[in-house]
Amino acid sequence: xxxxxxxxxxxxxxxxxxxxxxxxxxxxxxxxxxxxxxxxxxxxxxxxxxxxxxxxxxxxxxxxxxxxxxxxxxxxxxxxxxxxxxxxxxxxxxxxxxxxxxxxxxxxxxxxxxxxxxxxxxxxxxxxxxxxxxxxxxxxxxxxxxxxxxxxxxxxxxxxxxxxxxxxxxxxxxxxxxxxxxxxxxxxxxxxxxxxxxxxxxxxxxxxxxxxxxxxxxxxxxxxxxxxxxxxxxxxxxxxxxxxxxxxxxxxxxxxxxxxxxxxxxxxxxxxxxxxxxxxxxxxxxxxxxxxxxxxxxxxxxxxxxxxxxxxxxxxxxxxxxxxxxxxxxxxxxxxxxxxxxxxxxxxxxxxxxxxxxxxx
Amino acid sequence: xxxxxxxxxxxxxxxxxxxxxxxxxxxxxxxxxxxxxxxxxxxxxxxxxxxxxxxxxxxxxxxxxxxxxxxxxxxxxxxxxxxxxxxxxxxxxxxxxxxxxxxxxxxxxxxxxxxxxxxxxxxxxxxxxxxxxxxxxxxxxxxxxxxxxxxxxxxxxxxxxxxxxxxxxxxxxxxxxxxxxxxxxxxxxxxxxxxxxxxxxxxxxxxxxxxxxxxxxxxxxxxxxxxxxxxxxxxxxxxxxxxxxxxxxxxxxxxxxxxxxxxxxxxxxxxxxxxxxxxxxxxxxxxxxxxxxxxxxxxxxxxxxxxxxxxxxxxxxxxxxxxxxxxxxxxxxxxxxxxxxxxxxxxxxxxxxxxxxxxxxxxxxxxxx
Numbered sequence: 001x002x003x004x005x006x007x008x009x010x011x012x013x014x015x016x017x018x019x020x021x022x023x024x025x026x027x028x029x030x031x032x033x034x035x036x037x038x039x040x041x042x043x044x045x046x047x048x049x050x051x052x053x054x055x056x057x058x059x060x061x062x063x064x065x066x067x068x069x070x071x072x073x074x075x076x077x078x079x080x081x082x083x084x085x086x087x088x089x090x091x092x093x094x095x096x097x098x099x100x101x102x103x104x105x106x107x108x109x110x111x112x113x114x115x116x117x118x119x120x121x122x123x124x125x126x127x128x129x130x131x132x133x134x135x136x137x138x139x140x141x142x143x144x145x146x147x148x149x150x151x152x153x154x155x156x157x158x159x160x161x162x163x164x165x166x167x168x169x170x171x172x173x174x175x176x177x178x179x180x181x182x183x184x185x186x187x188x189x190x191x192x193x194x195x196x197x198x199x200x201x202x203x204x205x206x207x208x209x210x211x212x213x214x215x216x217x218x219x220x221x222x223x224x225x226x227x228x229x230x231x232x233x234x235x236x237x238x239x240x241x242x243x244x245x246x247x248x249x250x251x252x253x254x255x256x257x258x259x260x261x262x263x264x265x266x267x268x269x270x271x272x273x274x275x276x277x278x279x280x281x282x283x284x285x286x287x288x289x290x291x292x293x294x295x296x297x298x299x300x301x302x303x304x305x306x307x308x309x310x311x312x313x314x315x316x317x318x319x320x321x322x323x324x325x326x327x328x329x330x331x332x333x334x335x336x337x338x339x340x341x342x343x344x345x346x347x348x349x350x351x352x353x354x355x356x357x358x359x360x361x
Numbered sequence: 362x363x364x365x366x367x368x369x370x371x372x373x374x375x376x377x378x379x380x381x382x383x384x385x386x387x388x389x390x391x392x393x394x395x396x397x398x399x400x401x402x403x404x405x406x407x408x409x410x411x412x413x414x415x416x417x418x419x420x421x422x423x424x425x426x427x428x429x430x431x432x433x434x435x436x437x438x439x440x441x442x443x444x445x446x447x448x449x450x451x452x453x454x455x456x457x458x459x460x461x462x463x464x465x466x467x468x469x470x471x472x473x474x475x476x477x478x479x480x481x482x483x484x485x486x487x488x489x490x491x492x493x494x495x496x497x498x499x500x501x502x503x504x505x506x507x508x509x510x511x512x513x514x515x516x517x518x519x520x521x522x523x524x525x526x527x528x529x530x531x532x533x534x535x536x537x538x539x540x541x542x543x544x545x546x547x548x549x550x551x552x553x554x555x556x557x558x559x560x561x562x563x564x565x566x567x568x569x570x571x572x573x574x575x576x577x578x579x580x581x582x583x584x585x586x587x588x589x590x591x592x593x594x595x596x597x598x599x600x601x602x603x604x605x606x607x608x609x610x611x612x613x614x615x616x617x618x619x620x621x622x623x624x625x626x627x628x629x630x631x632x633x634x635x636x637x638x639x640x641x642x643x644x645x646x647x648x649x650x651x652x653x654x655x656x657x658x659x660x661x662x663x664x665x666x667x668x669x670x671x672x673x674x675x676x677x678x679x680x681x682x683x684x685x686x687x688x689x690x691x692x693x694x695x696x697x698x699x700x701x702x703x704x705x706x707x708x709x710x711x712x713x714x715x716x717x718x719x720x721x722x723x724x725x726x727x728x729x730x
Contacts, residue, residue: 267669297639
């Protein structure tokens with residue numbers, strides 16, 4: 001079985017859904033890992049990327065109640081919060097360079113709850129204020145789930161909503177909210193959330209107006225290997241049509257404080273999932289091992305299993321942390337470069353489009 | 362690599378250094394994984410239920426990599442009293458524990474009598490394996506009573522000591538010891554204590570703490586010394602590599618300062634101030650499995666690496682998950698602390714594709730899940 005897949009990969013042929021399934025079910029993590037490392041090398045050489053970024057989660061108040069989420073609250077519930085635009089600017093200021101400071105971040109990553117009262121105008125104001133205060137800072141903001149919500153509260157439709165955000169200063173979009181596309185799993189996990197088909201539709205609309213995005217998959221909860229394969233295939237199909245996805249990011253499920261039984265994913269499954277993703281998504285340039293969710297150790301190892309990106313400095317992260325995240329909230333750029341170097345790769349600080357900002361020796 | 366092994370019988374120091382420096386991580390892992398599954402074809406991964414009891418944190422050695430030691434007059438210096446000790450053992454037994462690991466600092470005012478009393482007071486009350494006193498403590502006990510190591514071991518054994526943990530080995534290279542733990546016993550003495558213990562019929566483990574300032578050659582020197590002694594005595598039950606945890610330690614601070622001053626160098630970055638990365642840990646672990654062909658068990662260290670990397674370690678040569686660590690103080694004092702229950706350990710082993718089994722000190726299966 002693996003020999004057939006190996007031949008396909010080495011000769012640049014595309015893997016089938018059956019191939020993908022047998023990879024997920026194989027115990028031979030060494031062969032899968034080296035094959036994925038080969039595929040990664042063909043796309044990225046020895047380079048592995050990170051970014052100086054900061055996360056901002058403007059609110060945890062959310063009209064959805066996804067069972068796997070430990071972050072969301074109802075308005076008025078204990079622990080609920082909403083940041084004002086000023087507070088967001090204040091949070092960013094220390095990280096945006098200036099005299100006597102470390103080199104600044106190049107990207108802000110913004111995702112949050114679907115606030116029941118905030119208007120679309122408020123979200124636009126968040127983006128345009130950041131743009132005004134920090135004109136050089138790239139704004140990567142709002143998952144497809146938030147964009148869908150905005151399109152309804154704004155009445156502008158998807159295209160109008162996306163264009164308005166882009167005009168306000170939005171650069172790219174993160175890939176969250178994809179979870180697992182399969183409707184059976186989605187009904188169980190997150191019944192209020194948009195469907196997999198709608199998630200893809202939003203992304204297609206974003207790509208059509210020139211906004212590049214990422215894509216994610218939340219794995220390790222109640223999904224089957226078939227569900228994972230289905231998810232990857234649907235992403236690959238769409239990427240064939242639009243080419244608008246930059247990175248694929250498998251997200252390891254965290255069980256604490258959620259309403260789903262089950263434990264953490266195994267480190268072995270994490271590495272295999274990275275590797276299979278690299279092998280199956282032959283039209284994605286980048287596979288990201290998001291260290292906040294995998295831990296810096298598994299994230300580093302992922303670089304030997306097909307990943308080429310370990311995300312960034314992050315500074316403050318709330319969503320994974322709420323669900324029992326096992327890492328600190330922040331890694332310094334030097335530390336990220338050190339992890340990459342020790343994995344035998346060349347650390348490259350990137351911008352939001354994977355352009356080189358700085359190569360670390 | 363496998364071919365080389367067949368030809369030469371076992372790998373040489375030179376080959377081992379080359380592996381550490383250059384081998385492809387996945388090829389190395391696969392070779393170690395094959396050896397592990399040949400040695401343990403049942404697909405079992407074992408762990409022991411025990412607790413680390415540290416009778417004192419006062420220590421005259423003050424090693425630079427350690428965050429646990431205190432001076433005698435420090436406000437949080439302590440010596441455990443009997444009542445506390447017995448409570449800890451009661452808890453261990455009620456949780457299904459079969460062993461206690463007793464280790465502590467080299468306290469300037471504790472002598473042979475204290476240790477003998479400690480052991481016999483436990484054995485009078487409990488049927489539990491006492492895994493106790495690493496070689497630096499054994500030497501300290503012997504020296505302060507002005508007796509030989511062999512005599513000290515015989516007295517302690519008589520009082521109830523069952524087996525000796527492999528701590529204090531750090532890196533068995535005096536070049537490294539001189540820098541990171543100048544007051545601690547030299548390599549030859551560490552090995553001597555283990556040899557004497559084995560000759561007295563006590564089984565011991567061997568450890569290695571890497572990721573500080575050692576070179577690949579130092580690591581191989583360590584592995585070679587352990588393999589050589591094992592050839593002669595066969596007394597080691599397991600090898601346990603773990604990595605230096607720099608938090609709150611003098612060595613960590615020292616290395617950070619150095620790093621800050623060398624920003625211009627191409628290899629800038631205070632490597633030891635971060636400790637070993639996951640890739641380096643697995644490399645050393647896999648090499649240990651391959652090099653130590655005469656030691657049956659290799660432990661993954663979830664205490665220093667976390668559960669996820671410990672799971673991966675099970676495919677890079679490890680066959681044992683160490684202890685459930687009902688209590689652990691030494692690593693925790695560096696700020697590294699993973700909250701892990703016995704159920705977490707069982708689930709972690711299972712989700713890695715192995716059958717979890719509780720074992721005793723001698724690696725005999727006690728309970729299957």
